[in-house]
Amino acid sequence: MDFKNLKESRKVEFKSSFGKEVIITLVAFANTRGGKVILGLDDKGTVKGIELGSETEQKHLNDIKTSTYPQLLPHSAIYEVDGKTILVLEINEYPVKPVAYKNRYYKRVKNSNHMLSLEEIVDLRQQSLDISFDAHAVDERLSDLDTSLMEKFIEKVNSKGRISLLDDMVTNMTKLKFIKSGKSTLAGTLLFGNHGYSIHIGRFKAEDTIIDDLLIKAPLLTALEEAMIFIKKHINLSYEFDGSLERKEVWQYPLDVIREFLLNAVVHRDYKHTTDIVIKIFDNRIIFSNPGTLFGKLTLKDLEKDDYTSSIRNKIVAEAFFLTGDIEKYGTGFIRIRKKLNELKTVTYKISEIGDFFRVELLDARSYDLGKDPVNGFIDPVKEFSDVRKDVRNIANDVRKDVEKKFSLSKNQILILKSIQKDRNLTQENLSEIVGITLRNIQNNMKKLKEIGALKRVGSTKSGYWKILWDNLK
Incomplete structure (x- = not known):
């Protein structure tokens, strides 16, 4: 193993010695995607080595085992590098999660460890045991659900032919896990009952x-x-004529794409949170925000690929919409959306995770007048706005550097300001003693500071005080 060229990452951590932070890191690796802790390297990856006695390695392994639950037993290996001893502790992703260190749970994010929230602990447990959150029973019974809705659902399912349901309502609802032991599951209540969750939609002219x-x-x-x-x-509708007698409706955004994003919101939202699904419609964009980030190991980058594997938080609800034909195939929604929008070339979208929310922005590219892009036909307005902000920041930094260069302070001037920072009532004679230069030099330096707007005198010479005008004094 080439230790000299290693860097800390999501799956690699350096430690100069063994301690509780090593065990916490192993727990974070076990709860994420596995990784290795290398003992004997400092934070920069420099080989320092560690002292290992005849029983030290086994003692470390015992400490890890007794302070974790479920108990972890990492693979260990000893290496010699430039005459120095290196100990590598490696753990795979643990099959039964979450793993705890002294009743605290951690995950790995980039190259650091973060404590898991209660929601993340529940999610990991669900994934580990393959439990769907919407499968737990609630207080409602079958009689509390909307019978007419259930009948329409069964009729639609049978018409799609993906499964054949019987005439017996109780049998059907039990088979599809909408009821369990005589009680409705969360999925049954979400689909046919009074569940208490909301979708809040607004049409905005501006943010406020x-x-x-x-x-x-x-x-x-x-x-x-x-x-x-x-x-x-609340979105635009126009018409096209292709020579036939019937006109063709052209919506501002494809309706099947909007429906796909709506389905994603209700199927994949985190129902542990009671916050509403929020949809904001503007002149040139629609923003969908739903509680709950991506579930399991799914990442935003995965959704950009055509071979991603779907990870489903609410399996029963997802299965219901699959049976009705609303979901065509698991893990293909974003693939079909990308294909549709690439063909259309007038609409684009952006996905993000903000706090505990998953967010989709559907953008009317025509309204931004951004010109042509050689790949997609339209420049992504979100990327374009990001580039503009970047240019503005660069300009601001250049201006700041020019100002600092023009008004660079001498050591004596900095010392004068820092002294006044501590005591604004200092006299020039006091400052002469503190800084260690003549009174004449103090006067010249303070004159310069007043000219560049760093310092001013408030009040009279006898009863006034000095005021520093630069907030960013270092």
């Missing part, structure tokens, strides 16, 4: 100017249709 809004509190099957109706009401 709302024109119309709608709060939807309804079973998900109904809520989706109500949301689509509201969105269609």
Whole structure:
């Protein structure tokens, strides 16, 4: 192993000695994607070596085992580098998660360890045991659910032919895990009952100017249709004529893409949070925000690929929409969206995670007048705005450097200002003694500081005081 060219990363950590931080790192690796702790390297990767007695390695392994639950037993290996001893402790991702160190849970983010929140602990447990969050029973019974909605659902499922349901309602609902032991599961209540979760949609003219809004509190099957109706009401519709007798509707955004993002929001949101799904419609964009970041190992970069594997938080709800044909195939939603928008070339989108929310921005590229892009036909407006902000920051930095160069302070001037920072009532004679230069030099330096706007005198010579005008004094 080439220790001299290693760098700390999501799967590698350097430690100069063994301690609790080593065990915490191993726990974080076990809860994420595995990794190795290398003992005997400092933070910069310089080989320092460690002292290893005949029983030291086994003692470290015992300490790790007794202070973790489930108990971890990493693979260990000893190396000699330039006459110095290196100990490598390596752990794979643990199959039963989360793993704890003294009842505290950690995960690995880039090259550091972070304590897991309660929600993340629950999510890891679900993933580990392959439990769907929407499978747990709630207080409602089958009789509390909307019978007409369930009948429509069964009719639609049978028409799609992906599964054949019987005439017996209880059997069907049990088979699909909408009820369990006579009680509705969360999935059953979400789809057919009074679940208490909302979709809040607003039409905005500006960030602080709302024109119309709608709060939807309804079973998900109904809520989706109500949301689509509201969105269609507030986006542009034009018509094209292709020579036939019928005109062709052209929506500002493809309706199937909007529906896909709506489905993603209701299927993949985290129902441990009661926060609303929020949809904001502007003149040139629609923003979808739903509680819950991506589930499991799925990342934003994965969604940009055509071979990503879907990770589903609410499997029963997802299965329901698959059976109705609303979800075509698991793990293909973003692939189809990209294909559709690449063909259309008038709409683009951006995905992000902000705090505990997953966010999608659907953008009307025509409204930005950004010119042509050789790959996609349109420049991504989000990237374009980011580039503009970057240019502005660069200009601001250049201006700041020019000002600092023009008004660079001498050591004596800095000492004068720092002294005044501590005591604004100092006299020039006091400053002469503190700085160690003549009174005449103090006067000349203070005159310069006043000329460049760093210092001013407030009040009279006898009763006034000095005021520093530069906030960024270092």
